[in-house]
Amino acid sequence: MPDAISLPAADHAEAEISLLELFGRLVDNLPFIASLGALFAVLSLVYVLLAPPVYEASAMIKVDAPKPGLAAFSEDGIALRSDRSPAAAEQQLVTSIGVLLGAVESLELNVQVKPRRVPVLGRLLAERFERARPGELNSPPPGLSGFGWGGERLELAMLSLPSHLLEQPLSLWVEGEGRWSLEDHDGQLLVEGVVGERVHGNAVDIEVSALEANPGMRFELLKERPLTTALRYRQHVEVTELGDDSGVLALTLESSEPEQATRILNEIARHYVRGNADRSAAEANASLDFLQNQLPAMRQKLELSEQALNAYQAKAQSIDISLEIQALLNQIVELDSRISELRLQQADIARRFTREHPTYQTIVSQIDSLTARQQRLSHKVETLPETQQELVRLTREVKVNNELYMHLLNRAQELDVTRKSTIGTAQLVDPAVYDPSEPVRPRKAVTVLVATVVGLVLAVGLILLRKTLYPGIESSRAIEQAGLPVYASVPKSVAPRSAWRWRWRAPPLRDPAAGLLASTDPGDPALEAVRTLRTGLRHLLAAAPNNRLMICGPTPLVGKTFIAANLAAVIARTGQRVLLIDADMRKGYLHDLLHTSAEPGLSDLLGKRCAARAAIRRTAIDGVCLLPRGSLPSNPSELLMHPSFATLLEELGRSFDVVLIDTPPLLAVTDALVVGQLAGVNLLVARFDFTAPRELEQCLQSAAQNGVALHGAVLNAVERRASTRYGYSKSYHRYDYRLGRAEA
Numbered sequence: 046m047p048d049a050i051s052l053p054a055a056d057h058a059e060a061e062i063s064l065l066e067l068f069g070r071l072v073d074n075l076p077f078i079a080s081l082g083a084l085f086a087v088l089s090l091v092y093v094l095l096a097p098p099v100y101e102a103s104a105m106i107k108v109d110a111p112k113p114g115l116a117a118f119s120e121d122g123i124a125l126r127s128d129r130s131p132a133a134a135e136q137q138l139v140t141s142i143g144v145l146l147g148a149v150e151s152l153e154l155n156v157q158v159k160p161r162r163v164p165v166l167g168r169l170l171a172e173r174f175e176r177a178r179p180g181e182l183n184s185p186p187p188g189l190s191g192f193g194w195g196g197e198r199l200e201l202a203m204l205s206l207p208s209h210l211l212e213q214p215l216s217l218w219v220e221g222e223g224r225w226s227l228e229d230h231d232g233q234l235l236v237e238g239v240v241g242e243r244v245h246g247n248a249v250d251i252e253v254s255a256l257e258a259n260p261g262m263r264f265e266l267l268k269e270r271p272l273t274t275a276l277r278y279r280q281h282v283e284v285t286e287l288g289d290d291s292g293v294l295a296l297t298l299e300s301s302e303p304e305q306a307t308r309i310l311n312e313i314a315r316h317y318v319r320g321n322a323d324r325s326a327a328e329a330n331a332s333l334d335f336l337q338n339q340l341p342a343m344r345q346k347l348e349l350s351e352q353a354l355n356a357y358q359a360k361a362q363s364i365d366i367s368l369e370i371q372a373l374l375n376q377i378v379e380l381d382s383r384i385s386e387l388r389l390q391q392a393d394i395a396r397r398f399t400r401e402h403p404t405y406q407t408i409v410s411q412i413d414s415l416t417a418r419q420q421r422l423s424h425k426v427e428t429l430p431e432t433q434q435e436l437v438r439l440t441r442e443v444k445v446n447n448e449l450y451m452h453l454l455n456r457a458q459e460l461d462v463t464r465k466s467t468i469g470t471a472q473l474v475d476p477a478v479y480d481p482s483e484p485v486r487p488r489k490a491v492t493v494l495v496a497t498v499v500g501l502v503l504a505v506g507l508i509l510l511r512k513t514l515y516p517g518i519e520s521s522r523a524i525e526q527a528g529l530p531v532y533a534s535v536p537k538s539v540a541p542r543s544a545w546r547w548r549w550r551a552p553p554l555r556d557p558a559a560g561l562l563a564s565t566d567p568g569d570p571a572l573e574a575v576r577t578l579r580t581g582l583r584h585l586l587a588a589a590p591n592n593r594l595m596i597c598g599p600t601p602l603v604g605k606t607f608i609a610a611n612l613a614a615v616i617a618r619t620g621q622r623v624l625l626i627d628a629d630m631r632k633g634y635l636h637d638l639l640h641t642s643a644e645p646g647l648s649d650l651l652g653k654r655c656a657a658r659a660a661i662r663r664t665a666i667d668g669v670c671l672l673p674r675g676s677l678p679s680n681p682s683e684l685l686m687h688p689s690f691a692t693l694l695e696e697l698g699r700s701f702d703v704v705l706i707d708t709p710p711l712l713a714v715t716d717a718l719v720v721g722q723l724a725g726v727n728l729l730v731a732r733f734d735f736t737a738p739r740e741l742e743q744c745l746q747s748a749a750q751n752g753v754a755l756h757g758a759v760l761n762a763v764e765r766r767a768s769t770r771y772g773y774s775k776s777y778h779r780y781d782y783r784l785g786r787a788e789a
Contacts, residue, residue, distance in 0.1 A: 070508060073764075078504040085500025089493045095165060098484035100303035104310045105287075105475035106294045106317070108135045135471060136294060139284045139317050145275035147316040152308060155274040156204055157267040160193030160258070171195035182257055190261035198257040199264050203243070205250035210235075212269050217253075221260035225253060282313065293474070299486075303479040310477035321471040335393055336457045343453055347446040380419045381445040386452060387412050517734035518741065521760050524731060527741055529758040532728070533578035535608065537762040538562060538571040561638050562607070563614035564666065575611045578759060579619075582612075582726065585756060586703065589725030593694060593704045596728050597717040599740040600710050601632075603732040604761040609707040610638050617668030621702035624661070626672045628720055629709040630681035633674035639664045646675025650693065651684040657696070670701070685719045694723055711744050721753035729755050733763045 071078065138144065149155055162168050174183045174195030183195035199217065215235070216228045226237035227249065236251060238244035243252040258264070278298075287293045296314060300306035391408045398405055486492075518524060521531035562572055586592060596612070598605035606629075613625040626647060627633040636643045641662055645655040650672070661672050678684060697704050706724060708717035721727045729744060748755050 067509075070512065071505065074504070074508050077508070078501055081504035081507075082497050082500040085503075086493055086497040089496030092496075093487045093489040093492050095169065096487050097168060097301040099299050099301050099486045100306070100479045100481070100483075101297055101299050101485045102303055102306035102310050102477045102479040103298075103475075104296045104314050104473065104477040106139070106296065106314055107472050107474045108292045108294060108321075109470045109472075110292070133286075135321070136284050136286060138320070139294065139296065139313065140279050140282050142272070142275055142279070144313060144316045144320060145278055145282075146271055148309060148312040149271045149274045149278070151312050151316075154278070154309065155269040155271050156201065157265075157269075158199050158201065159265045160197040160199070161191065161263045161265055163189065163192045167192060167194075171197075182259065185259055185262070190259055191263050193258065193262055193264075196257065197259075197262065197264070198255060199253065200255035202252040202254040203250065204252075204266075204268055206268050207248040210249070210268075212267070212273065215266040215268075217264040217266055219256065219258040219260055219262045219264075223256065225256060227251065227266075278309070282310075296477070298477075303481065307477040307479060314473050314477070318471050318473055325470060332393065333457060333461060336453055339389065340450070340453055340457065343446065343450045347443070347450050350442040350446050353442070380415050382448045382452075384412055384415050384419065385445065385449045387415070389453075515735075516737055518731055518736050518738060518760070519734055523738055524741065524758045524760065527745060529729065529745075529755060531760055532581035532757045533574050534760045534763050535574040535578070535604075536570050537733070537764050538566075538569055561610055561614060561666070563611045572611060572615070575608065576615050578608075578612060579615050581757075582728075585726050591694075591725040592698050592702060593706060593724040594726045594728065595706045595708055595717070595720050595724035596730060597708045597711045597721065598730040598732075599712050599736055599744045601713070603710075603730050603736055605730040606633070606635060606638070606707050608728075608730050608759055608761060609705055610635060613669050613703075613705045614666050616703055616705075617666055620668070622668055622670070622700075623703045623705060624670050624672060624697055624701040625664075626697075626704065626706045627674040628685065628706050628716060630674045630678055630684070630716075631709055631714070633707065633709075635671060635707060636673040639666075639669075639671050641671060641673065643673045644676050646673035648675035648678040648681065648684060650675065651687060651689055652678065653689075657693075672697075682715055682719065685716055691723055711747065712740060715751075718747065718751045718753055721748065721755075722751070726757075727753060727755050729758045730761050731758055732761050735762070 160171075162171060171183070171194055174181075178196070181196050185192060185194050210229060214230050216230075216232075218226045218228065220226060220237075223240040224237070225240070227235045229235055235249050236244045236246040238251075238253070240253050240256045243250070245251075281298060281300075283297045285295050285297075287295050296310050298306045298310050300309075387408050391405065391412070394402070394405050394408065400406075521534055524531050562569055563575075566572070582594065586594065596605050596609040610625065613623045617623045625635060625639075627635040628647060630646075630648045633643075636646075641664065645660045647660065649655045650657060650660040660675070661670050663669075664671050684690065694704065706720055708720050711717040711729075727748075729741075731741060745755065
């Protein structure tokens with residue numbers, strides 16, 4: 046006898062689940078797959094009917110590129126350019142804390158007021174009533190006045206709470222006739238008052254401006270810190286740029302209250318556009334302040350240069366400058382003016398950017414280029430007479446200072462006009478709107494379809510997981526490869542059918558209260574297989590050293606008691622006297638199958654608390670006697686190992702033609718191994734798609750180690766399945782070839 050179950054190399058393909066086997070397994074479990082898919086479909090349908098519809102409000106903002114450089118001091122000044130879209134930075138500013146805080150405070154979004162509804166269905170009933178009778182108040186059913194049923198309204202003119210009540214749920218109870226009371230989350234009364242009056246108490250300042258509700262109804266109030274509300278909306282407001290570098294921003298907000306969502310988006314857009322204009326005006330103000338700081342010094346410098354020129358001309362007695370020198374002077378003055386303008390730009394840009402900025406570096410390179418040209422012209426002036434050089438220098442300073450002063454004055458006037466007329470670079474193109482006919486979720490058809498698919502996939506996954514975790518024997522070939530001949534493949538009885546075919550682990554084969562199959566349905570195909578087993582065991586018992594037959598199984602629920610009881614019945618039908626012993630003194634239930642009592646029985650007989658005549662009783666089946674388990678002992682294994690048990694079997698063997706012993710599971714306790722050493726034939730029962738090959742291997746190893754010979758096996762509860770039909774395994778098919786009348 047081999048110690049382990051092993052498959053030949055040529056049969057490895059049989060150990061793999063082929064596509065046909067997989068298909069067959071899914072066909073076998075179609076009721077379970079369909080049931081789980083239907084369950085998910087129903088749950089998703091309930092969800093889409095009960096979940097509040099969520100709508101999407103959207104607005105559109107156009108962001109223009111900034112005007113080229115308020116700090117540019119000439120028409121060919123350096124414009125601050127960027128390859129990024131003008132909306133790239135503004136996209137983050139729309140949901141900045143400053144903008145959101147402004148919207149929260151303007152709309153008082155941090156104060157939440159909700160009528161208390163009946164869980165699950167309350168909202169649907171209230172919405173249905175409000176659609177049918179707008180502006181009316183629904184009356185509550187008897188005993189449910191604490192809930193709102195439609196038409197309730199509560200408006201607060203103001204609500205001020207101490208810090209310890211912020212972000213804590215409060216309850217406002219309607220007392221009737223315009224009276225109300227406010228309680229904290231612990232049910233402690235804070236204040237009470239009437240509609241239209243401002244009430245102060247317990248550091249709470251509140252005024253209810255409008256109240257429409259049935260007496261006894263409760264409103265739920267919650268006031269958050271404005272920053273908390275702003276941060277929450279920051280997560281829900283989405284800002285995206287439409288297209289590539291379009292400068293068009295789309296603002297979206299999903300909410301079950303679309304009217305409120307449109308107001309929130311419009312308020313956010315208004316605060317953003319106003320902030321954008323303020324930032325543009327602030328830039329003009331900064332540049333204007335810079336120029337106004339430079340003008341007084343430049344005017345003083347111009348006056349000093351004019352005084353110096355006039356004084357020198359008076360001293361030199363009006364020396365004139367030739368046309369050639371005048372042309373040279375004009376070039377030098379133009380270069381000086383340009384260099385001075387660039388230096389002013391350099392100072393203004395250095396105020397906003399670092400020295401490594403590309404614009405700053407461009408201005409520096411232009412100044413260096415113009416300075417080099419200026420130096421070349423200055424060398425020509427140095428060749429003139431000294432009086433001419435001085436006159437050129439003074440005239441040059443006057444012209445340069447005058448042009449620079451006039452340029453600064455003009456730019457200051459332009460910036461003043463720009464500051465007063467600035468409108469910013471952002472404008473609201475489309476105010477917030479929503480589509481009342483198309484909620485974004487739940488999308489009923491899609492949700493139900495996806496949930497159904499998920500249920501079907503989950504069912505398939507569970508089926509494959511069950512096969513992976515609990516690989517059961519599905520053919521007699523696996524048992525025969527272990528060295529055990531299979532004497533019968535017993536199909537699953539057709540009597541206890543159930544519409545729910547799939548189980549994670551196998552249920553009991555038959556309810557003991559239903560009685561013995563050999564008595565209730567003698568023509569069942571399962572009983573025909575037991576008769577086949579009877580025929581196969583006939584010669585085996587004849588060659589055995591005694592007439593004792595042990596029926597065991599690896600684990601519970603394999604059907605060994607079913608096989609033992611029905612085998613005893615069909616053997617007795619041949620005219621032999623059969624004694625059926627229930628050696629499972631822990632959980633044996635043969636007495637239930639044969640409708641008799643459990644006590645006294647085997648444990649009482651071995652404990653010498655009764656005689657064999659009192660313990661052994663006849664059954665309703667002719668030729669079958671039963672020795673039940675008896676009272677539940679504390680040491681069943683020790684009772685079976687006592688010499689008195691072997692002596693008892695010897696005596697009973699002489700009194701009956703066949704002694705059939707039902708034992709506990711072999712892998713659970715040692716009782717079956719003890720009985721197997723005393724029996725002439727030992728039969729192992731394995732259950733189709735339940736007993737694992739590893740369990741069969743452990744049974745063989747345990748039996749070999751204890752000197753117990755297992756003479757054969759029975760594959761029980763075989764089902765006709767598509768997986769075995771399409772796969773490599775041999776399938777077992779039974780014809781329901783019943784007799785026209787009950788078997789006598």
